[in-house]
Amino acid sequence: MAASPVRTDARAGGTRDVEAGLDALDSAPTLPSRPGAGQRFVRIVLPPVVFLAAVVGIWQLAYVAEVKPSYALPSPADVFDVFWSSLTDGSAFEAVWTSLRRGGVGFALSLVIGTALGLAMWWSRWLRAAVGPIVSGLQSLPSVAWVPAAIIWFGLSNAAIYTVVLLGAVPSIANGLLGGLKQVPPLFDRVGRVLGLSTLGRTRHVLLPAALPGYLGGLRQGWAFAWRSLMAAELITYSPQLGQGLGQLLNVGRELSQMSLVITSIALILAVGIAIELLVFAPIERRVLTRRGLTIG
Amino acid sequence: MTANVTAETLAAPQEVGHPRAGVPAVRVQQVSQVFERDRPPVLDRVDLTVRPGEFVCLLGASGCGKSTLLNIIAGLTEPTSGTVEVSARRPALMFQEPALLPWLTAAGNVELALRARGVGRAERREEALRLLALVNLEGAGDKRVHELSGGMRQRVALARSLAQDSSVLLMDEPFAALDAITRDVLHLELARVWAEQGLSVVFVTHNVREAVRLGQRVLLMGSRPGRVVREWQVDLPQPRTIESPGVGALAAEITTELHREISRHGR
Structure with a gap:
């Protein structure tokens, strides 16, 4: 290398220009501008509203045609009356709040236990071999099957409800985390080792962030399972001492043979599910995937 | 930026680009690697010494063990036998x-x-x-x-x-997946950074011209067993490009040797 500093410098300048040109030509185009509010309304809000209106229309037609007797198929207006009064007398809010609190506590517990279990299964090959198949199997076992056992163990109590929720959500979360960890490219771990990160440092800065998309998928499924399990548990563990959740509201409708209340309860359960998905999981997932360039939008 | 580079280059110790005698940057002695017992070793008693500030290219066909050798120098793989010394804390x-x-x-x-x-x-x-x-x-x-x-x-x-x-930089076909235009520019970039930082580089490639364009020394590796079969000192003046006549001539000579080495396996 006989190149003098000045020479090196001049060449660096040359490289800089070519590189700047290549970078400009070769870079991914910046993200398309966000569509305006009007466009978003037409693309995102309008379709489900139109669909819902169509469903109510068909329902009204079926009611007018008396496909079923009116006690079994009330009119949309009847159901709306029950729905509206449940909102005005506050019983809907109470039921939603009671269930949401149970679901939240149950999910939080599942999150801690499921994450610990997933990590333990990752670290210990033996544990993975021993409990892996059972954890996977548990995912396909409807957690309502645990309700009788939970009631025998804990009586008609919140403990019984939480047991069922945990058994529903923990396997999904543990499996999601384990799946995410398994899919981490080995190259990333080598990068961590080349950089000289300790085992703990590699876990914290490389392994866990790399496994995040799989983990999020597990959390999402875990929440869905927790919510379903909760409804099953509430439907069966009916007791005056327990707060009245949505599942119990459903049971009241059944006992009174009041179809309007049953449909109202189902609508509320669905609404909570959709709200959590849209307000919690979808934004987090979108954020994570967009940052990594893993979504086409 | 431009001014900074000049200042740093001037301030850098004089050994920049001029390998000094003394402790080698990398010393590989009699390193062998056996993955499967019944097959020829992936590496067979390989010796390699890289002087401080030297740019060495390891050239060979796919599967000759050059990446394995690099991983061993990097400390990612334990060799079956032999020793590796690296002057840097961590290459x-x-x-x-x-x-x-x-x-x-x-x-x-x-x-x-x-x-x-x-x-x-x-x-x-x-x-x-x-x-x-x-x-x-x-x-x-x-x-x-x-x-x-x-x-x-x-x-x-x-x-x-x-x-x-680190004073030692190991590169495992770093430009192989890039288009030719980008690769040319990165060659310039790497040559500049190498000179400025006074790095010792071991550069693995299967591209003969790339090896001649960048390296001060080119080592040809044979396959199964992997070992260094020949080496060339590249005395062409810097700065050079992939089109420099000297680069083409030496690359042709090395390619002939490389083909001869590869043909051994077809017989």
């Missing part, structure tokens, strides 16, 4: 893929290397931006990995390797 290693972590920004990737080295939080950001500027990526610090082109990613990877502050 930096660049892969064929940029291997950037996609949840971090360009600067974030460089900062992780600084963090691993124990650089304080306050200095990391500034140092990362300085290193990115060194590979002509000023202003790209906040870009996400997926927003960068292949060439830019590989330059971020180079900046990350430089962040390790």
Whole structure:
């Protein structure tokens, strides 16, 4: 290398220009501008509203045609009356709040236990071999099957409800985390080792962030399972001492043979599910995937 | 930026580009690697010495064990036998893929290397931006990995390797996946950074012209068993390009030898 500093410098300048040109030509185009509010309304809000209106229309037609007797198929207006009064007398809010609190506590517990279990299964090959198949199997076992056992163990109590929720959500979360960890490219771990990160440092800065998309998928499924399990548990563990959740509201409708209340309860359960998905999981997932360039939008 | 480079180049110790005698940067002695017992060893008693500041290219067909040798020097793989001494605390290693972590920004990737080295939080950001500027990526610090082109990613990877502050840089076909135009520019870039930083480089490639264009010494590796079969001193003047007549002539000579070596296996 006989190149003098000045020479090196001049060449660096040359490289800089070519590189700047290549970078400009070769870079991914910046993200398309966000569509305006009007466009978003037409693309995102309008379709489900139109669909819902169509469903109510068909329902009204079926009611007018008396496909079923009116006690079994009330009119949309009847159901709306029950729905509206449940909102005005506050019983809907109470039921939603009671269930949401149970679901939240149950999910939080599942999150801690499921994450610990997933990590333990990752670290210990033996544990993975021993409990892996059972954890996977548990995912396909409807957690309502645990309700009788939970009631025998804990009586008609919140403990019984939480047991069922945990058994529903923990396997999904543990499996999601384990799946995410398994899919981490080995190259990333080598990068961590080349950089000289300790085992703990590699876990914290490389392994866990790399496994995040799989983990999020597990959390999402875990929440869905927790919510379903909760409804099953509430439907069966009916007791005056327990707060009245949505599942119990459903049971009241059944006992009174009041179809309007049953449909109202189902609508509320669905609404909570959709709200959590849209307000919690979808934004987090979108954020994570967009940052990594893993979504086409 | 331009002014800074000049200042740093002037301030750098005089051994830049002039290998000094003394402790070798890398010394590989009688290293063998056996993966399967019944097959010929992947590496067979390989000897390799890299002087401080030297640029050595390891050339060979696919499967000749050159990447394995690099992994052994990097400390990622234990050799079956033999010894490896590296003068740096921990050699930096660049892969064929940029291997950037996609949840971090360009600067974030460089900062992780600084963090691993124990650089304080306050200095990391500034140092990362300085290193990115060194590979002509000023202003790209906040870009996400997926927003960068292949060439830019590989330059971020180079900046990350430089962040390790190691005097030894190992490169495993780092430009093989790039288009020819980008590769040419990165050759210039690498030659400049090497000269400025006084690095000792072991560069693995299967591209003969690339090896001649970059290396001060080219080692040809034979396959099964993998070992160094011949070496060439490249005395062509710098700066040179892949089109320089001298590069073409020597590359032709080495290619003939490479083909002869590969043909052995077809018989």
